[in-house]
Amino acid sequence: MLIKRIIPCFDVLDGRVVKHVGFLHDRRDAGDPVELAKIYSDAGADELVLLDISASEQGRLATRRVVEEVAAQTNIPLTVGGGVSSVDDVRSLLLAGADKVSMNTSAVRNPSLVKEAAHRFGEQCVVVAIDANLNQTMGEYEVMIQGGKVGTGMDVIEWARRVEKLGAGEILLTSFHQDGTRDGYDIQLTRSVATAVNVPVIASGGAGRKEHFYTVLTEGRADAALAASVFHFAETSIRDVKAHVRQRGVPVRWIYQ
Amino acid sequence: MIAILDPGVGNLKSVTKGFQRVGAQTVVVPDAAAWKALIAAGDEVQGVVLPGVGAFGDAMFQLRAAGLIPILRQVAREGRPLFGICLGMQLLFGSSQEHGRYMGLGLLPGEVVRFRDDVKVPHMGWNDLDVVRPHPLLRDIRVGDYVYFVHSYYVEAKQRDCVLAAATYGSISVPGVVGQGNVLGAQFHPEKSGDVGERILHNFVAICEDW
Numbered sequence: 001m002l003i004k005r006i007i008p009c010f011d012v013l014d015g016r017v018v019k020h021v022g023f024l025h026d027r028r029d030a031g032d033p034v035e036l037a038k039i040y041s042d043a044g045a046d047e048l049v050l051l052d053i054s055a056s057e058q059g060r061l062a063t064r065r066v067v068e069e070v071a072a073q074t075n076i077p078l079t080v081g082g083g084v085s086s087v088d089d090v091r092s093l094l095l096a097g098a099d100k101v102s103m104n105t106s107a108v109r110n111p112s113l114v115k116e117a118a119h120r121f122g123e124q125c126v127v128v129a130i131d132a133n134l135n136q137t138m139g140e141y142e143v144m145i146q147g148g149k150v151g152t153g154m155d156v157i158e159w160a161r162r163v164e165k166l167g168a169g170e171i172l173l174t175s176f177h178q179d180g181t182r183d184g185y186d187i188q189l190t191r192s193v194a195t196a197v198n199v200p201v202i203a204s205g206g207a208g209r210k211e212h213f214y215t216v217l218t219e220g221r222a223d224a225a226l227a228a229s230v231f232h233f234a235e236t237s238i239r240d241v242k243a244h245v246r247q248r249g250v251p252v253r254w255i256y257q
Numbered sequence: 258m259i260a261i262l263d264p265g266v267g268n269l270k271s272v273t274k275g276f277q278r279v280g281a282q283t284v285v286v287p288d289a290a291a292w293k294a295l296i297a298a299g300d301e302v303q304g305v306v307l308p309g310v311g312a313f314g315d316a317m318f319q320l321r322a323a324g325l326i327p328i329l330r331q332v333a334r335e336g337r338p339l340f341g342i343c344l345g346m347q348l349l350f351g352s353s354q355e356h357g358r359y360m361g362l363g364l365l366p367g368e369v370v371r372f373r374d375d376v377k378v379p380h381m382g383w384n385d386l387d388v389v390r391p392h393p394l395l396r397d398i399r400v401g402d403y404v405y406f407v408h409s410y411y412v413e414a415k416q417r418d419c420v421l422a423a424a425t426y427g428s429i430s431v432p433g434v435v436g437q438g439n440v441l442g443a444q445f446h447p448e449k450s451g452d453v454g455e456r457i458l459h460n461f462v463a464i465c466e467d468w
Binding site: 005071077 | 374382
């Protein structure tokens with residue numbers, strides 16, 4: 001049986017892991033990405049996601065050096081995102097040791113990039129990250145770009161279906177309005193995307209307690225749940241989350257004695 | 258020494274690192290000339306690894322262009338341990354339906370087909386392995402051990418006895434580890450499968466040392 005994945009995420013800024021409350025403000029230092037990667041990998045993380053959060057706005061690619069060092073420290077899959085704007089960028093990060101490359105703003109601006117990357121390197125390494133925000137005027141979830149600063153007017157479900165057709169092998173879905181709140185994942189959003197597409201969906205944004213993971217993996221139909229600050233600041237651990245969801249009948253990879 | 262064949266498509270670093278973590282010496286072989294130089298220099302190549310990501314047809318094209326197909330056939334014939342990983346395992350079989358129909362190496366009997374739409378595709382994530390047939394490659398692999406898969410196509414083996422371990426995905430029994438004589442393969446990524454994966458890499462290295 002394929003299990004549900006628990007994925008810690010590193011938001012990297014200038015070589016350090018940071019966690020911020022909301023997309024835009026109040027960044028707190030959470031440590032060295034290479035050290036954290038090793039710790040989480042040993043603690044039972046099923047995968048790691050590393051996002052260089054300033055790369056896109058600074059018009060550069062995620063730091064290769066950090067990717068290389070993190071990849072060397074771990075024996076679990078690594079997804080990297082941040083400033084990916086060409087097929088060469090995808091290649092560069094794959095060669096640095098990423099197993100999957102995540103695109104967000106650049107996929108919206110140039111959807112053929114998703115198609116080209118999937119064709120060249122295989123669907124399995126192409127992740128499209130979608131930042132969703134509930135737009136009161138539209139009454140729908142809107143795709144946001146540039147770290148949540150810019151609305152696109154595009155409907156999240158339609159965009160998710162489109163990137164699947166273009167060859168995305170996975171969708172990393174963040175609810176912008178929940179991110180950093182620790183009030184729980186947006187279950188309705190996650191469920192509507194996870195049932196609309198036939199590729200795995202990673203839910204992100206809002207994890208605060210271990211119960212939140214259970215809900216998004218069951219009611220939310222997510223294939224994986226991603227979280228950052230709850231792990232970085234030791235409010236819960238990967239083992240605690242796995243023990244909790246496992247006890248309630250969700251299959252997880254259990255590596256502990 | 259473990260020779261890792263790379264005609265320049267995939268990401269070899271993690272496979273190379275994985276073997277190095279279990280104490281193996283590795284050498285990357287990009288083409289037939291490099292292989293011949295390696296043999297001529299008297300380096301003892303105890304085993305060969307065929308990794309691979311991307312599409313089946315492209316990978317066969319690259320292998321052919323690099324002159325590696327006759328070398329793979331020779332390795333299989335002379336009994337030297339050969340280990341295909343992910344797409345590399347699929348290439349060992351007869352043919353694939355990925356984006357058309359392509360002929361594989363035909364070292365193992367079977368065809369590579371796409372998952373039907375009753376499951377999410379790619380089959381991505383950690384799946385437990387059922388050991389179907391005990392084998393030195395599966396030494397110390399226990400019930401409930403999970404390994405990391407990521408693939409959209411899977412092997413329909415023509416002979417069930419070449420399937421050493423399988424993973425249940427939806428209603429499909431996906432060959433996870435295959436082998437016939439010295440030709441071995443894993444559909445998942447042992448180099449990305451935590452400690453369980455490292456045990457499998459270690460087992461392959463042990464098989465090579467015995468050869």
